[in-house]
Amino acid sequence: MKIGLDILGGDYAPNATILGAIEAQQLLTGDQKLVLFGDEEETKSLIEKAGGNPSDFEYIHAPENISMGEHPTKAITQKPNSSIAKGFELLKNGEIDSFASAGNTGAMLVGSIFSVKTVPGVLRPAITTIVPKLKSGFGLLLDVGANADCKPEMLNQFAILGSLYSQHMFGISSPKVGLLNIGEEEEKGNILTTTTYPLLKNNERINFIGNAEGRDLFSDIADVYVCDGFTGNVVLKLAESFYVVTLKKGLKDEFFDRFNYEQYGGSPVLGVNAPVIIGHGISTPQAIKNMVLQSRDMIQSDFIDKIRSAFN
Amino acid sequence: MKIGLDILGGDYAPNATILGAIEAQQLLTGDQKLVLFGDEEETKSLIEKAGGNPSDFEYIHAPENISMGEHPTKAITQKPNSSIAKGFELLKNGEIDSFASAGNTGAMLVGSIFSVKTVPGVLRPAITTIVPKLKSGFGLLLDVGANADCKPEMLNQFAILGSLYSQHMFGISSPKVGLLNIGEEEEKGNILTTTTYPLLKNNERINFIGNAEGRDLFSDIADVYVCDGFTGNVVLKLAESFYVVTLKKGLKDEFFDRFNYEQYGGSPVLGVNAPVIIGHGISTPQAIKNMVLQSRDMIQSDFIDKIRSAFN
Structure with missing residues (x-):
């Protein structure tokens, strides 16, 4: 190797x-x-x-x-x-x-x-980041910047890519997939998310749990959060800035420690x-x-x- | 009254x-x-x-x-x-x-x-939220949910609406406007932000400072951050969830205290x-x-x- x-x-x-x-x-x-x-x-x-x-x-x-x-x-x-x-x-x-x-x-x-x-069949690769869960363990967020504009079918594929990573690298047998969105109900969202929702719902290869909002990112409701690369990149950089604030202010906490990317390496291109x-x-x-x-x-x-x- | x-x-x-x-x-x-x-x-x-x-x-x-x-x-x-x-x-x-x-x-x-x-001439109103700045004072973020899908001209108007609020309600004479984006350079972003950038740049009624990234939201680089309502809503809910985490964990800090929406009321529809x-x-x-x-x-x-x- x-x-x-x-x-x-x-x-x-x-x-x-x-x-x-x-x-x-x-x-x-x-x-x-x-x-x-x-x-x-x-x-x-x-x-x-x-x-x-x-x-x-x-x-x-x-x-x-x-x-x-x-x-x-x-x-x-x-x-x-x-x-x-x-x-x-x-x-x-x-x-x-x-x-x-x-x-x-x-x-x-x-x-x-x-x-x-x-990979043949994959429309576009996605950059995938690891997000800490409040309770314990890690979730995934993708795409965080490879594709600023996305089509619904791309997000549907990100769900599969993220699920595979979660399964084989984190050992989660049936990773829960959430669609990062602005409301819990199926009909909520922008054009991209409302058209992506039915694709995810009908995708038998993933364990889709529905929409996840910004506030759910560190919760246990999902193991894989999918979004377009624009939203994901803004979210990632905002989350990082919070971590930096806690460091600067000397606020020690086990949860914030797990924001430290040093612990898990980098972002795979899936x-x-x-x-x-x-x-x-x-x-x-x-x-x-x-x-x-x-x-x-x-x-x-x-x-x-x-x-x-x-x-x- | x-x-x-x-x-x-x-x-x-x-x-x-x-x-x-x-x-x-x-x-x-x-x-x-x-x-x-x-x-x-x-x-x-x-x-x-x-x-x-x-x-x-x-x-x-x-x-x-x-x-x-x-x-x-x-x-x-x-x-x-x-x-x-x-x-x-x-x-x-x-x-x-x-x-x-x-x-x-x-x-x-x-x-x-x-x-x-x-208001005649306004394409779509925007829900506007107040974001605390790390050093002191408050910035504005709009739209945070009224318009899940936006056109560049709408973001250009949000910049004017936010600037007016910042001027007349916060007393900032020439509010700095940042375009929430995924890169510092003019050519970076998705279709919406790359087409919005030149509109903001040529808008003589605002003080445009260029792109702002997720990590800049609580900085001093801008007083008004403009984005589509999807991105803004995800960002707002994520930021709120961080505040909730600091509360739950009993982490007291003057900056986090200023996340407390109770202090400033609500979100105006501009x-x-x-x-x-x-x-x-x-x-x-x-x-x-x-x-x-x-x-x-x-x-x-x-x-x-x-x-x-x-x-x-």
């Missing part, structure tokens, strides 16, 4: 990514190999400085970096030696089994779609032909470590095969 | 509304009269029981109640003696100068549009020909009191004339 990791991506790269890689490597077994994308010599020297053993890792020399502000499509094509472009090149060729980066989100998305491509994980820009070593372990779990559970079978 | 108040609306009515009316009345001056809509005899008796003086108020006998679950349009037409239907009847006839209720939101919205009607305020379903006496004072301030500042002039 070869787990690809971008050493150059993220606000605190390469130091945070190097430390995260070293921490992750200690938790991997013999056949699980971390493949690091970045400047090979610099990476090796930083690993050594940080007390790691450079020979524990494999390297792909990719000295160029796609920065946060760059245009995704342009950057991917104009920087073939960038860590993200190289990562997707190897992922496409099957030389690595997954690719994770805390770098440019758009480049990660474009890279996924143009290299490993969308619906493409390989495990791809996008990390938070401000990923710490812990977040990077967990993104690697999340990649490993997705490979180990043959998660992509589950998606392919579902859309076959 | 006659301030209309629905005694039957809200989860804790009529006790909370009666107590709120008594508290508010003590803060009104001689020419400011509270007109109470509900069962006249019951209202008078409850005021007496609560230690108030029934002769301090005027009454409109409206014994029927439109409950929270009722279909707004049906209820308004089928219950002409309901407090909400009566309220709008008198508001339309100029017998009261404003109307406020913590009852059925849809009925309040439908009532506004069909009785006092939308763009109709009279001050109309929708209270939170769970309005307490304090919330009702502040909704009355908010009504008075809107009347006193000739706020509706400001809107009419702006759209003339």
